[in-house]
Amino acid sequence: QVQLQESGPGLVKPSQTLSLTCTVSGGSISSGGYYWSWIRQHPGKGLEWIGYIYYSGSTYYNPSLKSRVTISVDTSKNQFSLKLSSVTAADTAVYYCARGYSGYDYYFDYWGQGTLVTVSS
Amino acid sequence: SSELTQDPAVSVALGQTVRITCQGDSLRSYYASWYQQKPGQAPVLVIYGKNNRPSGIPDRFSGSSSGNTASLTITGAQAEDEADYYCNSRDSSGNHLGVFGGGTKLTVL
Numbered sequence: 103q104v105q106l107q108e109s110g111p112g113l114v115k116p117s118q119t120l121s122l123t124c125t126v127s128g129g130s131i132s133s134g135g136y137y138w139s140w141i142r143q144h145p146g147k148g149l150e151w152i153g154y155i156y157y158s159g160s161t162y163y164n165p166s167l168k169s170r171v172t173i174s175v176d177t178s179k180n181q182f183s184l185k186l187s188s189v190t191a192a193d194t195a196v197y198y199c200a201r202g203y204s205g206y207d208y209y210f211d212y213w214g215q216g217t218l219v220t221v222s223s
Numbered sequence: 224s225s226e227l228t229q230d231p232a233v234s235v236a237l238g239q240t241v242r243i244t245c246q247g248d249s250l251r252s253y254y255a256s257w258y259q260q261k262p263g264q265a266p267v268l269v270i271y272g273k274n275n276r277p278s279g280i281p282d283r284f285s286g287s288s289s290g291n292t293a294s295l296t297i298t299g300a301q302a303e304d305e306a307d308y309y310c311n312s313r314d315s316s317g318n319h320l321g322v323f324g325g326g327t328k329l330t331v332l
Binding site: 137139141148149150151154162164165198202203204206207208209210211213214215216 | 252253254255256258265266267268271272275277309311312313318319320321322323324325326
């Protein structure tokens with residue numbers, strides 16, 4: 103059973119960089135076939151796809167966030183990470199990491215529990 | 224278009240059948256997936272592909288698609304099915320970009 107767990111600061115100051123890490127257990131990022139993903143949910147709102155990374159390092163980002171987002175992978179630690187720069191209060195959200203599949207099927211089958219990140223001074 | 228459109232709210236009487244829909248240009252080319260989210264919890268995948276259920280998802284959940292519309296059907300809705308439901312698919316650009324629908328709040332009466 104694949105499990106994902108987000109970690110990182112719950113409070114970030116405006117204009118700084120939000121940094122989160124997702125640790126994967128029960129499966130290897132290096133095994134391929136899946137896209138390791140970040141998704142967020144603003145308080146009381148819907149889900150927003152941020153982007154994902156393949157184990158090879160290929161990345162795909164939401165065009166609306168692309169200029170501020172970096173997703174990286176550390177296969178030796180079976181982790182992947184999110185960096186979102188120049189944050190504002192509008193980036194306050196629950197951030198989820200998830201395992202994704204992209205083909206004619208497209209889905210996220212395993213999710214972390216989510217971590218609330220608040221942007222405030 | 225990279226948008227998926229869902230009705231904001233739907234209600235169903237206990238034990239009856241309800242269909243939740245999702246519309247978008249990308250659905251002409253790619254299958255939608257569906258997620259159930261209860262308050263304070265992470266989303267859970269309930270349907271993916273043509274009509275596939277992950278292990279542990281009751282068979283009262285089913286999916287279908289026609290043209291630019293994907294549907295999630297709950298046959299014999301239970302009280303525990305009251306939740307938010309989101310559809311998701313690839314962007315119609317052909318790249319591996321993702322998009323979610325705005326979500327449908329399902330109330331079981």
